[in-house]
Amino acid sequence: MKTIRLHAFGPAENLRYEEAPDPVPGEGQVLIRVEAAGVHLVDTMLRSGAAGGGPIPVPELPTIPGREVAGRVEAVGPEGDTAWIGKRVVVHLGPVPGGYAELAVAKVESLYELPDHVDAAQAVAAIGTGRTTAGILSQAQLTADDVILVTAAAGGIGSYLVQAARNVGATVIGLAGGPDKVQLVRDLGAHHAVDYRDPDWATVLKNELGDRSITVLLDGVGGENGQQAFELLGIGGRVLMFGWSGGGPIQLTTDDLMARGLTANWSIGPKMMPRLRELERTALEETFSGRWEALVTSFPLSEAAAAHQALEDRATTGKVVLIP
Secondary structure, eight states, rough: EEEEEEESSSSGGEEEEEEEEOOOOOOOOEEEEEEEEEEEEHHHHHHHHHHHBBTOOOOOOSSSOOOEEEEEEEEEEEOOGGGTTEEEEEEEOTTSOSSSSSEEEEHHHHHHHOOOTTTTHHHHHIIIIIIHHHHHHHHOOOOTTOEEESSTTTTTHHHHHHHHHHHHHHHEEEEEEOOOOHHHHHHHHEEEEEEESSTTTHHHHHHHHHOOOOEEEESOOOOHHHHHHHHHHEEEEEEEEOTTTTTTTOOOOOOHHHHHTTTEEOOSSTTTGGGGHHHHHHHHHHHHHHSSOOOOEEEEEGGHHHHHHHHTTTOBBBBEEEEE
C-alpha cells in the first residue's frame, strides 16, 4: 500500500510518501480501505519531536502518523463478524497511529457506521475535532441570551463552535485572519465577523456591539488576540480555554476574576478522557443531522508534508484531511 512514514523527528519534509506492507487485522479488528484521514495539530507536534507523553505517546520510528480515518471495511480479523465487510465506517484509532495510508487497521468496538449522505471528510472531522468541540460545549452550556466570541473561528473547532452557538440562538462573534476567512465565518452564521489582523479589531467590535457585552469567550488562540478578547468579557462573563496557537495561554489572575466576577475553565485534557465515546456520538449525530458541517482543507495523501506545513503556517481553514 501507499503510505506516509516518518523515519526521523523534525520538519514537515521528513514525512515520506512510500510503499509499506499491507496491514493485517488481528482478532477484534477490521481492515479499512481509507477514503479520508484526518490531520491534527498534535500530529505536527509529534512529528517534530516537540510533544508526547500522556494519552498520546511519542511514537516509535519509523511510524505511520494519523489517528482519524473513514472508509470502507475490506476484511475482518480471525472469527470476526463478516457483516462489517463492505460497510462505510469512521473511527478514531486512539493512541496507536496508522491513518496516513491507503489501508488502516482498527478495533471493531471503536467503529461507527456511516450513512450514505455523509462523506468521509465530514466524518473524519467529526470523530476527532468534533468530539473535542462537543466536550467544550458540554461545559460551556450556551444559551440564546449569550453573546459569544469565538477566536480562530475559521479553524476546525472554531467553525463548529460558531455553528453550535448559532444553533442555540445566541449572538455569535467570530475572529478570523484575512478577508477570505472572515467571509467564511459570516457564511457559517456569525452575526459579527472580525479580522484579527486589523490592529484595531477590538475597538471595531466594541463599536459594533454598542451597549451589549460579551458573556462567553471560547478561546483556542491565546497570545495577544486571546488576551484582547479576554479584556472584552463583560461582568459575570465566562472564558473557556482549549489552546494557545497564538503563542501562549491567556494570562489571568484571581484579581481579574474577582474584579469582574468572571469564571475561567481549561476545557480539554483529562476531564474529557472518560467521555470520549459519548462525545464522538454527539459530534457524529450533529454531523449526520446536518446541524454541523465541517470546513475542510484537503490534500492528496502524497502531499502530507505540505498539509503539515500549511497547518503550522495557519494557512488552512477548518479540518485538514488527506485523501489517498
